[in-house]
Amino acid sequence: MPRGDADGSHTTVLLREAVDALVTDVDGFYVDGTYGRGGHARAILARLSPRGRLLAFDKDPQAVAAALRELADARFEIVHAGFDTLAEALAARGIARVHGVLLDLGVSSPQLDDPARGFSFRFDAPLDMRMDTTRGETAADFLARADVRTLTQVIRDHGDERFAHPIAKTLVARRQAGAPVRTTGELAALVARIVKTREPGQDPATRTFQALRIHVNAELEGLEAGLNAALSVLAPGGRLVVISFHSLEDRIVKTFVARESRDVPDRRAPFAPPRPLRLRALARLRPAAAEVAANPRARSAVMRVAERTAVA
Numbered sequence: 001m002p003r004g005d006a007d008g009s010h011t012t013v014l015l016r017e018a019v020d021a022l023v024t025d026v027d028g029f030y031v032d033g034t035y036g037r038g039g040h041a042r043a044i045l046a047r048l049s050p051r052g053r054l055l056a057f058d059k060d061p062q063a064v065a066a067a068l069r070e071l072a073d074a075r076f077e078i079v080h081a082g083f084d085t086l087a088e089a090l091a092a093r094g095i096a097r098v099h100g101v102l103l104d105l106g107v108s109s110p111q112l113d114d115p116a117r118g119f120s121f122r123f124d125a126p127l128d129m130r131m132d133t134t135r136g137e138t139a140a141d142f143l144a145r146a147d148v149r150t151l152t153q154v155i156r157d158h159g160d161e162r163f164a165h166p167i168a169k170t171l172v173a174r175r176q177a178g179a180p181v182r183t184t185g186e187l188a189a190l191v192a193r194i195v196k197t198r199e200p201g202q203d204p205a206t207r208t209f210q211a212l213r214i215h216v217n218a219e220l221e222g223l224e225a226g227l228n229a230a231l232s233v234l235a236p237g238g239r240l241v242v243i244s245f246h247s248l249e250d251r252i253v254k255t256f257v258a259r260e261s262r263d264v265p266d267r268r269a270p271f272a273p274p275r276p277l278r279l280r281a282l283a284r285l286r287p288a289a290a291e292v293a294a295n296p297r298a299r300s301a302v303m304r305v306a307e308r309t310a311v312a
Contacts, residue, residue: 011109011295012039014243014303017285018102019043021305022241025052028099031090031233032056033083033226035063036108038071044102045073055090057083059132059217060111082132084225087232097235103226106245107131107213109297115184119213121205124185129209129216139212140182148172158220158248159211163195167208170194184209210246223249227256231278234308240279243303250302257281257306279306 018040022030026049032041035058044054056078058064067078079089083103090098111117111131118128118139129139146154151168155161170190171181181187188205195204214220230240240257244250260279283305287298 011298012036012043013104013291013295013298013301014285014287015039015043017303018104018241018243019047021283021303022100022102022239023047024237024239025099027051029053029055029095029097031083031086031098031101031230033086033101033103033230034058034105034108035067035078036104037063037066037110040102040104041067041071041076045071045076048075050075053077055079055086055093055095057081057086057089060108061132061134062110063108080132082222082226084222084229086226087229090233096233098233098238099235100239100241101230101234103223103230103240103242105219105223105243105249118184119209121184121188121203121209124183127182127184127187129213131217137216139216140180142212142216143171143187144175144180146172154215155208155211157211158214159207159209160247161195161207161211164211166194167191214248220248220252223252224256227253231260231308236308236310238308239282240306240308241303243301245300245302250304253304257304261306276310278309280309281306 023044026047028048030044030053032044032054035041035056041054041056048054053075056067056076058067058078058080059082061080064078064080081089086101107119112120115123115125118125127138127140127143130136148168151171152165155167156164161167167190174181174190181190187208188203191205191208198204234240242253244253257279258281261277261281263277281304285303287301292299
């Protein structure tokens, strides 16, 4: 999920399209749920009037530090937390409704490109993978305790890896032999010995690394909670804009929007009028060919846009 650096060394995906879809009132209050390195945040602020406001969130302390260092704007504030906490953060600031919420999911380019973070198999580094390095279990810690069944489920369900079981068995066998996997290089080499076939241009370890990252950061659970939190604070006409980078995320977003875009009867009171729909799906966009050519990391991006229809 490449999000822009202040120096332009990383490219923010679907920048213009996301801001065009999100900002419907230049005087409004907006939420950027995943600051990254501020590409979307700067573009939103550039679109807002002096009365507009932007509250951003990021789990990554490095991203928060960069925002505090680089983005001095009285209309802007950042919170060191996941976007699943946005309703509580807004309530603490006396904000009941917002005009738009942007969620740009996954991992940012600075995280991928920093060997010390342990997100990438391109480097040999400690197997960390935490977006918030101040708390929680690292990927290496998880591998040091999980049994074969748990590992298989995580790698299969979060990585869609058909070799999940032999990978899990090998990880546990190595641990039991006194040589647990502790680095990205060790994990990538182990997976490469097991996964003999893979899509052209894809490293054998891609799916396993994705699965462990999603698990360590509870990304799918956080997405579900964040979507519900966003819906709870959107004003009528407010926009929800979500950019996802793999099918697991996009399926959750698609299902959520579809569910909230239907009239739902109350089964406990079958003759009562149905609950009014709360969202209206507006768009599904992919990056243009020119953007993908300029930024190959954009090739899997999907952006979904929905609008709040009523407060119920």
